[in-house]
Amino acid sequence: MPREIITIQVGQCGNQIGMEFWKQLCPEHGIGKDGVLEDFATQGGDRKDVFFYQADDQHYIPRALLMDLEPRGINGIQNSEHRNLYNHENIFVSEHGGGAGNNWANGYHQGEQVVDDIMDMVDREADGSDSLEGFVLCHSIAGGTGSGMGSYLLETLNEQYSKKLVQTYSVFPNQMETSDVVVQPYNSLLTLKRLTLNADCVVVLDNTALNRIAVERLHLTNPTFAQTNSLVSTVMSASTTTLRYPRYMNNDLVGLLASLIPTPRCHFLMTGYTPLMVERQVNMIRKTTVLDVMRRLLQTKNIMVSSYARTKEASQAKYISILNIIQGDVDPTQVHESLQRIRERKLVNFIEWGPASIQVALSRKSPYVQTTHRVRLLFVPTLSFFNMIISCLTLSLSLSLSLSLSLSRAHTCTGKERKRKHRAHHCLS
Structure with a gap:
């Protein structure tokens, strides 16, 4: 019996990489852009039910929840050629539509206000699963919605679905460039605490590395967001291929993670x-x-x-x-x-x-x-x-060498902001 996984896309970045993920998964299972199974896709021996389910008219719908605090990213998906693929009941956009203003505390607070509506969607998808294994969260840790609202959602999932796995694909900001978002280091560090405490597995994806790989390996002069997002979707697709096209081992998510994570807190992975x-x-x-x-x-x-x-x-x-x-x-x-x-x-x-x-x-x-x-x-x-001690989180984090350096840069950026006497109360609720 396939063990279903529900994908949750939060914020503009999360929805963009999520859309690329579904664009890649559909052809791999012989599913068209509108969810209709192609005539030739009948003998694949695959497990479509892990990430899709069939509607009454037999077309396939992703087990996906799309949510954002501003309509821009969601509108792009609803106007794309894959607009008929998703269940529109699983799309949430804040009534205010003003977004989180790249502020973690704002996103966290708004997530707290709308959590009942979101969890109704989660519960409906979970009840429609025969053997739910867990959740996959796609988000960025640098903005306001993906970091703040994503953090609150992680805490809620950990509380209400404590026996289910929660895996995240977390996009870290570009450390080599100065961001227009002055509170980006605060957003990153506040989100990192929730990833440490509430996620079972965190796949770290660094925008700096994605751009470098696109330039040096793919020879793209100015890689677009769609091209870097396609790198993320390739990793997501490949990491789930043993679940969707199973063999005799590693047929579920817990089997994959068991060999990688020796202790619960050592769950930050690279790819x-x-x-x-x-x-x-x-x-x-x-x-x-x-x-x-x-x-x-x-x-x-x-x-x-x-x-x-x-x-x-x-x-x-x-x-x-x-x-x-x-x-x-x-x-x-x-x-x-x-x-x-x-x-x-x-x-x-x-x-x-x-x-x-x-x-x-x-x-x-x-x-x-x-x-x-x-x-x-x-x-x-x-x-x-x-x-490594991150003082502003009051949390002792055990991190890999590569991740500790990445986080130390974020910590350094935070220190610079404090030296400039930046008004930290903008990050506090």
């Missing part, structure tokens, strides 16, 4: 994916092997968290765990030989107190999507954690 392509590069095909894709993703420049990619501390980082999700027709013997060569060359540095092994999950490819490469791989590591 890398190869090969990445855009439409105009369809003729630039190279040969892919299991060893090739594994070695590529051990290079820090291919990780979608950029804070330690080019620092001397990168060589000192130790892995707690690694999960490789391999898509394609792969001989298990090739996987074993590739892992053996990686061990012999000592390409991976693991912690001393844990099992020094790379977990591998083999996944089938969608028969409805023609891929140009034989092997594709999603790399999900958990790095060694260093203790």
Whole structure:
């Protein structure tokens, strides 16, 4: 029996990456833009019910909730070519329509006011599931709605659905550029506390790294939001492929996370994916092997968290765990030989107190999507954690080397704002 997952998209960023996610999932399951199953999509052996359900007229509807405090992002989805895909009863826009003003406290307070309407939508979707496994939250930690309202929603889900998994795809701000939002560091740190306490798994996606990968690997001069969001949707799709096209192992979300998260608080994960392509590069095909894709993703420049990619501390980082999700027709013997060569060359540095092994999950490819490469791989590591005190949160956080550097930059930005005597009361409710 498939274990259903409900996707919750909060704020402009969350709805944009969520829309790209559904645009990618539909072709992989042979579902058209209006939710109607294509005539050829009958023998795929896939689990559509994990992320979709069928309406009375047999068309497929995503198990998705779309919510925002301003109508702009939602209107873009409702005017797109996928506007008939979603259940319009699962779309929430604040009656005031003024948004959160990029203020965490404002978004949190408005979330508290509308939580009954939102939880009615969540309960309705949960009641329509046969065996609900958990929730996936898509949001940004830098704005007002995704951070503030998303934080309140995390607390509510943790309270009312304490036995269900909550996984987030959290987009971190670009640390290399000065933001127009002066309270962005406060938004990030306040959201981080809720992610630490209320989420079971946080997949960190760094805007800095996404832009760097788009420029250096995809050779895009000025990557658009749609192009960087497509990188996020690729990771989301690949990370759920074993749930949707199951084999004999890792057929549910808890099985995937069990090998990655040794203790409940060590749940901040990074990702890398190869090969990445855009439409105009369809003729630039190279040969892919299991060893090739594994070695590529051990290079820090291919990780979608950029804070330690080019620092001397990168060589000192130790892995707690690694999960490789391999898509394609792969001989298990090739996987074993590739892992053996990686061990012999000592390409991976693991912690001393844990099992020094790379977990591998083999996944089938969608028969409805023609891929140009034989092997594709999603790399999900958990790095060694260093203790770090974030004073303004009054919370001791154990974070990986890469994440601690990313967060220390956010903390530094907060310190700069305080030195400038910025009016912190704008961030307090």
